[in-house]
Amino acid sequence: MASPGAAGSIRLDKLLWYLRFARSRSIAQAIVAAGHIRLDGRRVTxxxxxxxxxxxxxxxxxxxxxxxxxxxxxxxxxxxGEAQACYRKLEPETPPAPISAISGNGKAVAPKGAGAPIE
Incomplete structure (x- = not known):
């Protein structure tokens, strides 16, 4: 018998197996038990x-x-294809790419306006 409020929900291990993120349900259970999954920002075990x-x-x-x-x-x-239709991949926020202090020819470069003017 399903618990109250369980309508419209699925067990996490079953979901991972159905969506093909785990090859078997027991592997999905091990991934969850190890604490590798976060659900809405909180760790799930x-x-x-x-x-x-x-x-x-x-x-x-x-x-x-x-x-x-x-x-x-x-x-x-x-x-x-059926499994992938059930979710959407979100792009993780990536920090801006660091500006390199080395030019392509191996020489050090300084940002414009930094230091004394070069004559």
């Missing part, structure tokens, strides 16, 4: 945690971190 449409997940995928927003609850573990 219980694989039975209920996930709803509209929530944001931060999870490791290989060597990178993915930030996704859940658009729909999957009904099954279907093909990859």
């Amino acid at each position: 219980r694989s039975s945690c209920a996930v709803h449409v509209g929530q944001t997940l931060v999870l490791p995928v290989g060597e990178r971190i993915e930030v996704i927003r859940l658009l729909a609850l999957p009904a099954r573990r279907g093909p990859a």
Whole structure:
């Protein structure tokens, strides 16, 4: 019997498996138990945690971190295209690229207006 308020939700481990972020449900449970998943900014360590449409997940995928927003609850573990239609990848905020102090020819450069004028 489903708990009250469980309508429109799915277990986190099942979601990760359905969306193909884990090869098996037991692997999904291990990822969650290790504390590698964040749900709306808070760390989750219980694989039975209920996930709803509209929530944001931060999870490791290989060597990178993915930030996704859940658009729909999957009904099954279907093909990859069906799974990808249930979420949208969000772009993480990236800091501006640092300005290099070395030019392409290996010589040091100073920003315009810095220091004494060069004659």
